[in-house]
Amino acid sequence: MQPFTERVVTIIKAIPEGKVMTYGQIAREAGSPRAARQVVRVLHSMSRKHRLPWHRVVNTKGQIAIQDDESHQEQLFSLESEGVEIGLNGIIDLEKYQYHPSDF
């Protein structure tokens, strides 16, 4: 596993229950501000193997980014069951639910 990937995995693992982080935010925390798509890559390819809380990652607008219906529903359900509220517009209030790691 490459250093960047390792950092991304570590960061994602540290997102607490009931909180979310953003693709771009994770990329920044990992030291590569424009590497949001790499965060996507990591989530897509390593979520199972590393048991990542992949459902706690949303886009910068606070929306579930995943397109596939089944996965989309699963993410929605997982978040709601952790107490994350999702509006009828599909938007999560980031002011309220975004996790800001202070230590890394």
Next chain:
DNA sequence: GCCATGGCTAGTA
């Protein structure tokens, strides 16, 4: 080439 993003800007190469 992939990818579940992010930003939405204007002048230069």
Next chain:
DNA sequence: GCCATGGCTAGTA
């Protein structure tokens, strides 16, 4: 709706 972004991998030489 468009397009620059970038770390990584598969596949080729």
